[in-house]
Amino acid sequence: MKNKIFKLVFILPIIIYSIVLVLLPLLYVLFLSFLTSDSYGGIIYSFTFKNYLNILEFTYIKMFIKSSLIAIITTVICILISYPFALILRTKSKNFQNIATKLIMIPFLTNSLIRTYGWIILLRKSGVINTTLLTLGVINKPLSLMYNNLGIIIGMVYTLLPFMLLPVCSSVLAIDNSLIEAGRDLGAKPLQIFKKIILPQTLSGVFNGSLMVFIPAIGYFFISDILGGGKTMIIGNLIKNQFLSARNWPFGSAISVFLIIVTFFLVKIYKHFGGKMDDLGGF
Amino acid sequence: MKKRRLHNLFIFLVFSFLFLPIIILVIYSFNSSSMNTLFEHFTLDWYKNLFNNRDLIDAFTNTLLVASVSTIISTIIGTISAYGLYKYNFPLKNLVNWLIYIPIVIPEIVLGISLLSIYTLMKLELSLFTIILAHICFSIPFVIVSVRSTLSKEISVLEEAAKDLGANNYIIFRKIILPIIYPAMISGATLAFTLSLDDVVISYFTAGPGSNTLPLYIYSMIKTGITPDVNALTTLMILLVFTILISITIYQSHKIRKAII
Amino acid sequence: MKKIMIIISLMLILCGCEKNNLNGEVNVLNWSSYIPYEIINEFEKEYNIKVNYGTYSSNEELLAKISSSSPGTYDIIFPSDYMVELMIQKDMLMPIDKNRIKNYSNINKLFLRQKFDPNNIYSLPFLAATTVIAVNKDKVLDDIRGYNDLFKDKYKNNIVLLDDQRIVIGMSLQANGYSMNEVDKNKLNSGKDWLLKLNKNIKAFDSDSPKTFLITNEVDIGVMWNAEAIIAKEYNPNIEIIYPKEGFAISLDNYSLVKNAKNVENSYKFINYLLRSDVNKKITDEYPYINTTYSGMNLDYNELLMVLNQGTYVENIGNNIANYDKIWAEIK
Incomplete structure (x- = not known):
């Protein structure tokens, strides 16, 4: 009897949690996506596929492509920064590695919105970067660093880089030194070592980071709002507008369901390449 | 040698990139211009202002409240669940095991709107409570994943041994399991706390009147031009975080050194 | 462990203290x-x-x-x-x-x-507000009287508009001589074309504080609510405020x-x-x-x-809003 209660204490919360706070909300969104909205934003309980057909409109497809491109570019830039960073970090002392990985987390402890705001001060026409470059005479006309796609990408890379740095670093740092030494002893060139030893062992770390960067990058509406000047909509903006301004919850839900499907698909690929689910949440 | 210098430069550049906007915010908290445009001259006025800006202070305490409460609750639930999922079999286990990854992987905006929808459906008034519930929702899986990583096969050997010696389940959990998973629990809690402080998207959808949190307050100000007392607050926050982290690091390295000796 | 709990709960109590009202x-x-x-x-x-x-x-x-x-x-x-x-x-x-x-x-x-x-x-x-065109006369010497004066190549990336689909599409309709509240698809389309043509000159859409763009010299021209323009003028007296000749929106x-x-x-x-x-x-x-x-x-x-x-109110257009929505997504 006592054991039974004990068991209940340990499994009941998670069952309630995963059903009430995870499954139900998602099922409800799925349900909403088949409904219709009236012109005032109310929900009409009549079944339709219209919202999904609406997604296929040229205007929206164009936006999805643009948004995905921004996310892909962000992901690639993050990989290009994280790999060399991790490889260099390998050559440093354990203490240095420890401090470095801690330092990566520090920016997180101030709200990402505040940091995005810091970028406005830096990037705008009369901002710190432009004024510095102008006074140094490097440029004679201020550069357009924000209120365009460049601004969005800078903001995305900045906000999401730690999500790539951490898994890549931990997978690169986990490689056994003796493997690399053995490779070197056998006369392998650095590039060969990278291709044959480092890359295969760190691939899942890179995939992990890519998931954690790409998925938020299609949804972080505040970055495109603030650094893109409202000129570029990403999928996140579109969903936010449907829920908060256009008042078309069913259409917003349909886009969300579409995103969930894309996410599952990406996770499948990740698992296919040997990625473990637990690694996704472990930093 | 040259290569080494290049390496150090690269590391330095990455960290400058990560810290640049924060450093700028700190510098501008001492700027007399209220528009955060060019640096005019040094002042401490914004720090004085900060303590008179009740809304900002409110937003800040709300943020801390949300982060602490959601961290505590999700750490407790996450920890016992990790053990529950490791130890017991139950009917919905596969489903649950699959569902807990969803908050980790799906876009925050989808989680935000799905929670908003379900709150609306349940006629739940948007308030600090709904934000906390939302933060608990995305924090629990991270705690579970963190704690679960320390529960391995060797532990069941220990458990068996303890059972043979007559320990009951409670004693086993309290005296054997908890000490083993404690570090993972703390790192899960740290992660939950950090994610909660950092979150914008989910708070944005789940907040109501009188539940202004820092991201919402700043979002409503960001285009109007943030007044530098926000910078001042950021500076104080960073200072606090740095002190805590540095003392933890010193404490840990001290312990390691002790262990080696 | 216990100590941490005590500290945290103390923190909670401190945070939770409400002032008596x-x-x-x-x-x-x-x-x-x-x-x-x-x-x-x-x-x-x-x-x-x-x-x-x-x-x-x-x-x-x-x-x-x-x-x-x-x-x-x-x-x-x-x-x-x-x-x-x-x-x-x-x-x-x-x-x-x-x-x-x-x-x-x-x-x-x-x-x-x-x-x-x-x-x-x-x-x-x-409070009431009207949309106006605000022009920084330090930089723009041309005489701007209305929306159709905004097309010049030299204004490339130099205009900020409100981030409001009804106002912006309404403005394009007025520029074409139609009502701000038009729902006819053909007329809406000519409004859309007008905006697509203007797009190269638009630097940003911002409803919250377009004045900041003018004050920080990010742009020289903006279509914004009058109060924003007046505040911008307080910072820079050379900002001129114009009621557009094709018509303007009023909001109460x-x-x-x-x-x-x-x-x-x-x-x-x-x-x-x-x-x-x-x-x-x-x-x-x-x-x-x-x-x-x-x-x-x-x-x-x-x-x-x-x-x-002379100001026109934005009127409720019911289901036709979907067409505005689509045009908006296309412009952005």
Whole structure:
């Protein structure tokens, strides 16, 4: 009897949690996506596929492509920064590695919105970067660093880089030194070592980071709002507008369901390449 | 040698990139211009202002409240669940095991709107409570994943041994399991706390009147031009975080050194 | 472990400490940057009522917040003209008892009895605004009189517009000689083409603070609400403010009470407070929209008449909004 209660204490919360706070909300969104909205934003309980057909409109497809491109570019830039960073970090002392990985987390402890705001001060026409470059005479006309796609990408890379740095670093740092030494002893060139030893062992770390960067990058509406000047909509903006301004919850839900499907698909690929689910949440 | 210098430069550049906007915010908290445009001259006025800006202070305490409460609750639930999922079999286990990854992987905006929808459906008034519930929702899986990583096969050997010696389940959990998973629990809690402080998207959808949190307050100000007392607050926050982290690091390295000796 | 718990719970208690507010609270949902914080603080002190103050940046966001929250969440809101009409239709508002507002007589009659609420049963005018073109004369020497003067190549990436689909698409319609509230697809399409042509000159869409773009020299031309332009002019006197010759939008924001509001008594106190001459003046001094009271008039009588006669209200267009939505997604 006592054991039974004990068991209940340990499994009941998670069952309630995963059903009430995870499954139900998602099922409800799925349900909403088949409904219709009236012109005032109310929900009409009549079944339709219209919202999904609406997604296929040229205007929206164009936006999805643009948004995905921004996310892909962000992901690639993050990989290009994280790999060399991790490889260099390998050559440093354990203490240095420890401090470095801690330092990566520090920016997180101030709200990402505040940091995005810091970028406005830096990037705008009369901002710190432009004024510095102008006074140094490097440029004679201020550069357009924000209120365009460049601004969005800078903001995305900045906000999401730690999500790539951490898994890549931990997978690169986990490689056994003796493997690399053995490779070197056998006369392998650095590039060969990278291709044959480092890359295969760190691939899942890179995939992990890519998931954690790409998925938020299609949804972080505040970055495109603030650094893109409202000129570029990403999928996140579109969903936010449907829920908060256009008042078309069913259409917003349909886009969300579409995103969930894309996410599952990406996770499948990740698992296919040997990625473990637990690694996704472990930093 | 040259290569080494290049390496150090690269590391330095990455960290400058990560810290640049924060450093700028700190510098501008001492700027007399209220528009955060060019640096005019040094002042401490914004720090004085900060303590008179009740809304900002409110937003800040709300943020801390949300982060602490959601961290505590999700750490407790996450920890016992990790053990529950490791130890017991139950009917919905596969489903649950699959569902807990969803908050980790799906876009925050989808989680935000799905929670908003379900709150609306349940006629739940948007308030600090709904934000906390939302933060608990995305924090629990991270705690579970963190704690679960320390529960391995060797532990069941220990458990068996303890059972043979007559320990009951409670004693086993309290005296054997908890000490083993404690570090993972703390790192899960740290992660939950950090994610909660950092979150914008989910708070944005789940907040109501009188539940202004820092991201919402700043979002409503960001285009109007943030007044530098926000910078001042950021500076104080960073200072606090740095002190805590540095003392933890010193404490840990001290312990390691002790262990080696 | 125990120590940590104690510290954390102490922290919680400290955070959770609420100030005592003897006379309850009032839940206000208002436009961002509309009422200076001092005014709210003084109200709280004077009446000992806690004001829970939330903001929104579009009428649609307001509608969304009201309909997605449970009844009684908000007390006072500030919907614009067409949103008042819509909210009346959706039965979301509570009739206002003018007898309970002592300062009612301070409201300028010119702003009463508007089409969207002819007898002011559900709404009382708060502030009015018109769209204007603001031009930084330091940089732009050309004579700009209307929307069709904005196409010059040299204005590339140099214009900020409001992030508001009805205003921006409405402006394109007016530029083509149509009504701002047109729903005819062909006419809308010519508006869309007009905007696509203008797109290269548009630097950003921003409703919250387009003035910042002018003040920081990010752009030299902006179409924005008059108050924003006036504030920008305070920073840079060489900014010229123009009523566009093709027409402009006028918007009248109103005090309204949400149906099922919990704090009705306090809401009346709050409205009455805001209508008091000294308080009201402070609002339009800080955010120079068009004052709707006698005591605080900030436009001369003729200009006021001109604005009220020539400005066009954004009207409710029902399901046709979907077409506006699509054009908007296409421009962005």
